[in-house]
Amino acid sequence: MRKLSYFFMAMSFLCFAMPALAQGGEAYATNWVAITAGFSMAIASAVCGLAQGRATAAAAEAMARNPAARPGIQFALILGLALIESLALYTLVIIFAKVVR
Amino acid sequence: MPEQLWFTAILNHLFAAQLTALLRAVHVEPQFPEAPITNGVAMEFLVFLFLVALFAMARSRLSVEKPGALQHTFEGLHGFIQGQSEEMMGHGSAEFTPFLLVLMLFILICNLIGVIPGFESPTALPVVPLGCAICAFVYYQTQGFKHHGVAYLKHFMGPMWWLAIIMIPIEIISHFARMLSLTIRLFANMYAGDMVTLVFFSLVPVGVPVIFLLLHVGVSLLQAYIFVLLTTVYLAGAVAEEH
Numbered sequence: 001m002r003k004l005s006y007f008f009m010a011m012s013f014l015c016f017a018m019p020a021l022a023q024g025g026e027a028y029a030t031n032w033v034a035i036t037a038g039f040s041m042a043i044a045s046a047v048c049g050l051a052q053g054r055a056t057a058a059a060a061e062a063m064a065r066n067p068a069a070r071p072g073i074q075f076a077l078i079l080g081l082a083l084i085e086s087l088a089l090y091t092l093v094i095i096f097a098k099v100v101r
Numbered sequence: 102m103p104e105q106l107w108f109t110a111i112l113n114h115l116f117a118a119q120l121t122a123l124l125r126a127v128h129v130e131p132q133f134p135e136a137p138i139t140n141g142v143a144m145e146f147l148v149f150l151f152l153v154a155l156f157a158m159a160r161s162r163l164s165v166e167k168p169g170a171l172q173h174t175f176e177g178l179h180g181f182i183q184g185q186s187e188e189m190m191g192h193g194s195a196e197f198t199p200f201l202l203v204l205m206l207f208i209l210i211c212n213l214i215g216v217i218p219g220f221e222s223p224t225a226l227p228v229v230p231l232g233c234a235i236c237a238f239v240y241y242q243t244q245g246f247k248h249h250g251v252a253y254l255k256h257f258m259g260p261m262w263w264l265a266i267i268m269i270p271i272e273i274i275s276h277f278a279r280m281l282s283l284t285i286r287l288f289a290n291m292y293a294g295d296m297v298t299l300v301f302f303s304l305v306p307v308g309v310p311v312i313f314l315l316l317h318v319g320v321s322l323l324q325a326y327i328f329v330l331l332t333t334v335y336l337a338g339a340v341a342e343e344h
Contacts, residue, residue, distance in 0.1 A: 079330060086286040093288070093289050
């Protein structure tokens with residue numbers, strides 16, 4: 001008797017897949033490109049912000065410890081910030097290439 | 102008929118027929134035969150004319166006893182770029198300063214011209230930063246060959262001879278990636294500045310876009326400086342003397 005009830009339970013689970021055979025709504029299509037674009041740009045900008053924050057913090061501390069080395073530290077800071085920024089911009093370029101097309 | 106700026110319309114009105122004939126003679130069919138000059142080309146040409154006029158004016162007013170404001174500005178810029186390349190390359194860097202100075206002025210004026218209504222930044226199109234990056238790449242490679250001869254190729258082989266087999270493809274790819282990164286950095290900064298200004302203009306038409314235009318001006322200066330700084334770093338790597 002228990003085996004029969006298990007059998008019926010398994011059969012009823014199979015009926016849960018019924019909506020997959022239903023007529024899908026044609027007017028409703030998820031725009032995956034836009035969703036992915038939003039998430040990827042958010043992740044890229046967040047990580048870029050973290051990295052630039054660490055770079056700036058290190059540069060500010062170094063300038064406070066050794067004010068005479070300021071030109072060299074400033075130069076390294078600007079170079080580092082621009083290189084980190086460009087990594088986030090690569091994501092933006094991919095987004096423009098995919099969203100516009 | 103594509104959408105044209107007023108300067109592009111003037112140039113096309115004057116030169117369209119001859120240019121289309123010239124392009125067809127080399128088997129290139131322009132997309133719009135009555136307007137073969139695009140906005141980007143017209144704006145670059147305008148920047149070129151402006152820079153030539155500026156340099157001619159500075160040259161005609163050079164004086165040792167009474168330097169004017171223009172001479173002071175150019176001397177300041179020249180000293181800035183020469184000091185920076187000396188910091189990275191030591192002596193012998195003075196021969197690179199003209200190219201770097203002109204590259205910086207060209208990119209700077211190209212970036213800034215977009216802020217004026219009626220003009221658009223040629224660097225906001227992907228091809229113009231690509232052109233500047235190709236110029237920088239060809240320049241530092243030829244300087245490397247000029248200074249070292251054929252021994253320049255040893256730079257690609259890495260520190261030990263048996264590493265050369267994997268180092269050569271890695272070095273070639275990284276050299277091309279430098280060109281790509283220079284291009285995308287400049288293009289994306291300029292394009293994103295335009296887009297952000299447009300987005301905020303569509304939200305709040307009065308006042309707020311001015312903040313983003315100011316940001317765009319700051320970013321233009323910084324990106325022109327970064328482009329030239331990275332070109333100097335690559336040059337220093339190419340002409341470095343092994344101690």
